[in-house]
Amino acid sequence: MTRRSRRAPIRPAALGVRPGTLQAGDTHAAVTPRRGHSTPGTLPLVPRYNGSMDFDGMLNAANRVCVLTGAGVSAESGIPTFRDAQTGFWANFDPTELATPEAFRRNPGRVWAWYAMRRRMAGSVEPNAAHRALAALEPRFERFALVTQNVDSLHSRAGSSNVLEIHGNILRARCASGCVTVHRDDAGPLSGEVFAGDASADESDPDRVAVPRCPQCGDLFRPDVVWFGEMLPARAIERAFEHAAACDLFLLIGTSAEVYPAAGLPEAALESGAKVVEINPKASAFAPRATLSIRQPAAEFLAAYAE
Numbered sequence: 001m002t003r004r005s006r007r008a009p010i011r012p013a014a015l016g017v018r019p020g021t022l023q024a025g026d027t028h029a030a031v032t033p034r035r036g037h038s039t040p041g042t043l044p045l046v047p048r049y050n051g052s053m054d055f056d057g058m059l060n061a062a063n064r065v066c067v068l069t070g071a072g073v074s075a076e077s078g079i080p081t082f083r084d085a086q087t088g089f090w091a092n093f094d095p096t097e098l099a100t101p102e103a104f105r106r107n108p109g110r111v112w113a114w115y116a117m118r119r120r121m122a123g124s125v126e127p128n129a130a131h132r133a134l135a136a137l138e139p140r141f142e143r144f145a146l147v148t149q150n151v152d153s154l155h156s157r158a159g160s161s162n163v164l165e166i167h168g169n170i171l172r173a174r175c176a177s178g179c180v181t182v183h184r185d186d187a188g189p190l191s192g193e194v195f196a197g198d199a200s201a202d203e204s205d206p207d208r209v210a211v212p213r214c215p216q217c218g219d220l221f222r223p224d225v226v227w228f229g230e231m232l233p234a235r236a237i238e239r240a241f242e243h244a245a246a247c248d249l250f251l252l253i254g255t256s257a258e259v260y261p262a263a264g265l266p267e268a269a270l271e272s273g274a275k276v277v278e279i280n281p282k283a284s285a286f287a288p289r290a291t292l293s294i295r296q297p298a299a300e301f302l303a304a305y306a307e
């Protein structure tokens with residue numbers, strides 16, 4: 001899962017200390033108005049800037065935008081993070097019993113029931129203002145790529161079209177042998193058959209859940225997501241790095257940016273000379289190097305861009 005070993009070491013001198021850009025030390029000031037300079041006999045100046053003014057300027061100056069979103073954006077719609085989803089019956093299980101290829105082979109019904117529950121959850125919430133804002137911003141730019149670690153389809157439901165789902169999508173299932181992939185919302189009989197049990201998958205007796213089988217080879221269908229110990233989809237991650245290296249503005253939203261290779265995306269953008277804006281209620285691992293850090297929930301900060 002690490003790409004860093006194949007990349008040149010990050011050189012501090014290359015980390016975007018350029019005149020005219022906000023630097024790491026300014027990040028707090030960027031969202032907390034500075035005290036204006038005052039000279040005797042004059043009123044203090046009105047605070048010079050705030051986060052949204054700087055962000056507007058960066059949006060207006062950008063042509064090519066690349067975005068990375070993570071669990072924080074989904075959480076603002078009410079989707080629990082992976083661990084927070086392990087409540088009730090599921091609290092008894094370690095992630096390695098629910099989200100690994102080995103767990104699926106050992107107990108496919110249990111894993112299928114866990115994903116059926118998560119699919120129901122994803123279907124019961126709505127995209128929030130952050131999802132809607134990113135969809136509304138997309139057509140404003142020459143290039144706009146939205147890379148997401150989220151698996152809930154909320155970006156697509158909000159109207160984003162160029163979405164790279166690097167962790168897969170829980171609303172899709174595929175034959176474990178690779179014959180066929182099906183989305184829950186596909187027209188046609190296969191989708192109906194594969195997801196027929198979602199409403200009734202009994203969490204109290206998941207070992208008896210009937211996992212659908214591939215009509216071509218008879219192998220089991222599995223959720224089309226990246227499980228622990230699995231590689232990220234090569235084509236999607238490759239395209240994500242191409243967009244990150246070619247953008248002039250990178251937005252890091254609702255992710256702690258700690259897990260590679262995704263954590264390498266803002267680094268690739270910064271190394272190529274792009275500005276990197278982080279929007280996170282808590283500082284991510286990338287915050288010290290961000291051009292601008294906005295300490296606010298994304299749905300709140302981006303609400304103004306949602307229409």
Ligand SMILES: [Zn+2]
Binds near residue numbers: 215217
């Ligand atoms: Zn098959």
